[in-house]
Amino acid sequence: ARRQFTEVFTQIRENYKKTYKLFFEQGECDLRLEGSADPLEADVEIFSRPKGKQMKSLRALSGGEKALTAISLLFAIYLVKPSPYCILDEVDAPLDDTNVKRFTRALEHFTAKTQFIIVTHNKLTMNACDYLYGVTMQEEGVSSIVSVKFRGEEVETVNQS
Amino acid sequence: ARRQFTEVFTQIRENYKKTYKLFFEQGECDLRLEGSADPLEADVEIFSRPKGKQMKSLRALSGGEKALTAISLLFAIYLVKPSPYCILDEVDAPLDDTNVKRFTRALEHFTAKTQFIIVTHNKLTMNACDYLYGVTMQEEGVSSIVSVKFRGEEVETVNQS
Amino acid sequence: MYISKLEILGFKSFATKTVLKFGSGVTAVIGPNGCGKSNVVDAIRWVLGEQKTHLLRSEQMVDVIFSGSKNRKPLNYAEVTLTIHNDDGMLGIAYSDVQVGRRLYRDGSSEYLLNEVPVRLKDIQNLFIDTGMNTNAYSVIEQRMVEEILNEDKSQRKMLFEEAA
Amino acid sequence: MYISKLEILGFKSFATKTVLKFGSGVTAVIGPNGCGKSNVVDAIRWVLGEQKTHLLRSEQMVDVIFSGSKNRKPLNYAEVTLTIHNDDGMLGIAYSDVQVGRRLYRDGSSEYLLNEVPVRLKDIQNLFIDTGMNTNAYSVIEQRMVEEILNEDKSQRKMLFEEAA
Ligand SMILES: Nc1ncnc2c1ncn2[C@@H]1O[C@H](COP(=O)(O)OP(=O)(O)OP(=O)(O)O)[C@@H](O)[C@H]1O
Ligand SMILES: Nc1ncnc2c1ncn2[C@@H]1O[C@H](COP(=O)(O)OP(=O)(O)OP(=O)(O)O)[C@@H](O)[C@H]1O
Numbered sequence: 051a052r053r054q055f056t057e058v059f060t061q062i063r064e065n066y067k068k069t070y071k072l073f074f075e076q077g078e079c080d081l082r083l084e085g086s087a088d089p090l091e092a093d094v095e096i097f098s099r100p101k102g103k104q105m106k107s108l109r110a111l112s113g114g115e116k117a118l119t120a121i122s123l124l125f126a127i128y129l130v131k132p133s134p135y136c137i138l139d140e141v142d143a144p145l146d147d148t149n150v151k152r153f154t155r156a157l158e159h160f161t162a163k164t165q166f167i168i169v170t171h172n173k174l175t176m177n178a179c180d181y182l183y184g185v186t187m188q189e190e191g192v193s194s195i196v197s198v199k200f201r202g203e204e205v206e207t208v209n210q211s
Numbered sequence: 212a213r214r215q216f217t218e219v220f221t222q223i224r225e226n227y228k229k230t231y232k233l234f235f236e237q238g239e240c241d242l243r244l245e246g247s248a249d250p251l252e253a254d255v256e257i258f259s260r261p262k263g264k265q266m267k268s269l270r271a272l273s274g275g276e277k278a279l280t281a282i283s284l285l286f287a288i289y290l291v292k293p294s295p296y297c298i299l300d301e302v303d304a305p306l307d308d309t310n311v312k313r314f315t316r317a318l319e320h321f322t323a324k325t326q327f328i329i330v331t332h333n334k335l336t337m338n339a340c341d342y343l344y345g346v347t348m349q350e351e352g353v354s355s356i357v358s359v360k361f362r363g364e365e366v367e368t369v370n371q372s
Numbered sequence: 373m374y375i376s377k378l379e380i381l382g383f384k385s386f387a388t389k390t391v392l393k394f395g396s397g398v399t400a401v402i403g404p405n406g407c408g409k410s411n412v413v414d415a416i417r418w419v420l421g422e423q424k425t426h427l428l429r430s431e432q433m434v435d436v437i438f439s440g441s442k443n444r445k446p447l448n449y450a451e452v453t454l455t456i457h458n459d460d461g462m463l464g465i466a467y468s469d470v471q472v473g474r475r476l477y478r479d480g481s482s483e484y485l486l487n488e489v490p491v492r493l494k495d496i497q498n499l500f501i502d503t504g505m506n507t508n509a510y511s512v513i514e515q516r517m518v519e520e521i522l523n524e525d526k527s528q529r530k531m532l533f534e535e536a537a
Numbered sequence: 538m539y540i541s542k543l544e545i546l547g548f549k550s551f552a553t554k555t556v557l558k559f560g561s562g563v564t565a566v567i568g569p570n571g572c573g574k575s576n577v578v579d580a581i582r583w584v585l586g587e588q589k590t591h592l593l594r595s596e597q598m599v600d601v602i603f604s605g606s607k608n609r610k611p612l613n614y615a616e617v618t619l620t621i622h623n624d625d626g627m628l629g630i631a632y633s634d635v636q637v638g639r640r641l642y643r644d645g646s647s648e649y650l651l652n653e654v655p656v657r658l659k660d661i662q663n664l665f666i667d668t669g670m671n672t673n674a675y676s677v678i679e680q681r682m683v684e685e686i687l688n689e690d691k692s693q694r695k696m697l698f699e700e701a702a
């Protein structure tokens with residue numbers, strides 16, 4: 051179990067170094083096991099240094115910088131056992147316009163092998179997508195779908211009462 | 212201590228019933244101590260029923276509904292010992308346009324007695340404010356302020372190097 | 373390999389039969405707070421065999437059945453069907469499209485379906501072995517996980533890493 | 538009674554003297570991620586006597602002093618001055634404006650100032666008694682508190698209620 055954890059941890063760390071560069075476009079990061087010689091007992095320390103800032107513990111980062119760090123790390127973990135699909139539910143909420151664009155550009159690196167479904171309230175994220183589904187509750191308490199024509203293709207939907 | 216807690220709890224509950232109506236504009240809510248006869252041992256249960264939905268535990272609500280419930284409850288607690296000022300740091304992030312407008316309308320009820328400072332990325336929230344301060348990092352790692360003319364008044368700032 | 377269609381009936385707020393078709397590109401799901409977007413995400417998790425009710429924001433599994441609204445009575449069962457397009461042959465078997473279905477009744481009885489044939493969850497999981505299609509804890513990335521990984525209390529973060537291993 | 542001016546120098550990312558003036562209405566603070574908006578919020582908490590370093594996102598109090606950037610060396614002290622306009626006479630004393638200041642040096646020595654006169658934190662707190670101006674845990678509402686109050690682990694929520702009592 052110890053060896054398996056260390057193998058996966060090493061893989062996550064390698065992935066994180068790559069995803070961080072994709073999501074932040076610059077800056078550095080690291081992942082370390084600290085607090086105990088035994089990997090199963092140690093804590094995972096996350097280091098994130100966006101461009102122009104000093105390497106600090108996560109705590110000193112701003113809300114948006116923390117969120118983007120977490121997204122790149124969660125993505126790094128996802129890539130250990132990638133699925134054909136990846137669903138992102140409103141993770142772009144704390145990001146400013148510049149970081150949302152970095153976020154969508156980073157996803158483009160994976161679209162060849164990964165189908166993305168992104169729940170979002172953000173107009174810039176929507177612009178970066180190929181298809182758009184609108185969900186509404188025209189009738190109280192009952193969800194229904196409104197399809198939206200996008201990139202010249204209509205995504206069909208059927209709602210039968 | 213028990214009596215003091217119960218007094219404050221009752222006050223928070225009364226405030227919550229009012230703030231919830233302000234932030235949601237409809238629907239009902241409640242706050243109860245459950246799990247023990249001793250208020251100091253009991254858990255606080257939060258009930259929130261937005262319009263058209265059934266009264267459910269918080270868990271069943273959507274991300275935005277939970278956030279607005281939390282904001283109205285935190286505000287209810289704030290009103291127990293109100294300060295002349297109240298600072299809101301990006302609490303509007305998970306709200307859709309309709310809920311952001313409800314949020315800003317609710318704040319208007321308190322502006323007579325409370326000065327609000329709202330950190331936000333949301334354009335609709337900005338539109339509801341009287342003054343706007345832009346913070347930037349033109350020089351790497353160094354914050355500076357850009358004032359923005361608003362409602363006919365210029366809010367002055369001074370940045371001296 | 374990608375999800376080409378999702379059919380939802382009686383699951384959470386989807387009281388009426390709803391069909392979503394997906395392409396292999398990037399799809400955005402948008403709408404106001406509380407309209408059902410995360411419920412669509414839950415439906416995908418659920419049909420692929422999710423057993424952890426707390427990841428479906430529910431106390432008991434039967435809570436995912438439409439529990440009624442102002443104008444409608446509660447429904448008796450929830451059913452979700454997912455169609456996967458096997459364009460890269462990763463699913464091995466001879467089909468170009470595979471349909472995975474799950475149904476749950478109020479009395480707790482439930483079934484899984486593979487191309488409309490009742491099977492055990494195990495059969496579906498075996499089909500997906502090595503494709504990454506199984507309930508992969510990280511195929512859904514949401515705000516809750518962002519909070520857990522950033523948590524000052526590092527044990528929560530450690531759990532996320534241990535689950536990956 | 539309201540905050541009419543905030544002067545920041547050497548506090549967190551504010552390496553240069555920065556002055557913000559506020560009216561009694563609603564002010565929005567906007568800007569990109571990481572530019573310093575929450576640092577402005579921290580400055581207001583800090584000058585009013587906040588002692589809990591974790592609420593200031595710091596390990597030790599000296600961490601709030603500007604720690605240097607690409608083109609600048611770290612600074613030796615942090616100083617924040619808050620001006621409160623006593624328009625409704627709630628502050629009792631004869632002033633129409635009251636200035637509260639706090640300074641912290643790298644060696645850990647610090648001082649509080651009231652209208653530029655060195656005082657103890659206690660004197661400032663006494664001035665604000667019954668005005669609600671003291672470090673009121675709920676005068677700042679932020680995402681962290683939203684997560685704590687919604688937390689499945691109800692003990693976090695209970696703590697918020699106990700602090701209010
Ligand atoms: N079993 C059920 N029967 C009927 N309605 C349900 C059921 N389970 C959940 N709901 C309703 O579905 C709604 C939540 O939907 P969902 O979480 O998908 O919203 P959302 O679109 O993700 O919103 P947000 O943008 O706020 O995250 C809630 O209002 C809830 O009451
Ligand atoms: N003592 C310090 N010296 C220099 N820089 C600091 C210091 N403390 C914090 N910072 C920097 O200030 C920045 C954070 O600023 P802040 O938290 O105010 O951002 P923000 O505008 O609130 O962003 P967001 O929209 O992402 O929440 C970080 O990049 C951090 O490195």
Ligand SMILES: [Mg+2]
Pocket residue numbers: 139273274275409410411
């Ligand atoms: Mg949601």
Ligand SMILES: [Mg+2]
Pocket residue numbers: 112113114574575
């Ligand atoms: Mg911030």
